[in-house]
Amino acid sequence: MNDHSTRTDYNHFLPLQTRWADNDIYGHVNNVAYYGYFDTIVNEYLIGAGALDIHNGEVIGLVVETGCKYFSALEFPQKLEGALHVAHIGNSSVRYELAIFKTGDDAPAAEGHFVHVYVDRETRxxxxxxxxxxxxxxxxxSN
Known part of the structure; x- marks a missing residue:
């Protein structure tokens, strides 16, 4: 039994590249960088799909919950693929499930989730x- 997802569990992929600044003193990508990758994957999809206008849209998403599990270390320089699927759509909230894969690997280096609540830009x-x-x-x- 796997304790993680695989590529087939995801519907959208985005090529990513580790950055020099992602590495920490221990020589691997620091945990906070994964949340930046996750944010990039979600927002790239929403902008590309024409759903999110980050400059003038009336609706914005606020993160209300996050989590991440780490399975293998990443480091600079390394090519990655971010993966995304949606686990739940509510009235104003969405649970995104994400994974970071080393390019070509079937098992993720990390997987996590974001829950966004969508709010009016002005009133919040x-x-x-x-x-x-x-x-x-x-x-x-997800099916």
Missing amino acids: RPVNLPDAFRTALGKLV
């Missing part, structure tokens, strides 16, 4: 997910 109050979000996110729902 939760709003129902706009149709563009529901359409884009529906393409990534």
Whole structure:
């Protein structure tokens, strides 16, 4: 039994590259860098799908929960692939599940999740997910 996902569990992939600044004093990618990768994967998808306008959109996502499990170390320089699927879509919230793979590997180096609550940009109050979000996110729902 695996204690992690595999590539086949994900619907969207994004090539990534470790950066010099990602390494810590111990010679591997520091845990905080993974959350930057996760944020990049989610936002790249939403922007590319036409759901998120980071400059002028009325709706923004706020992170209310995160988690990450680490399986193997990464370091600079290394080519990676970020992976994404959507585990749950609520009225105003979404649970994104993500993984970071060394390019070509089937088992992730790390996997994690983000829960975003989507709010009005001005009031910061939760709003129902706009149709563009529901359409884009529906393409990534896990079966």
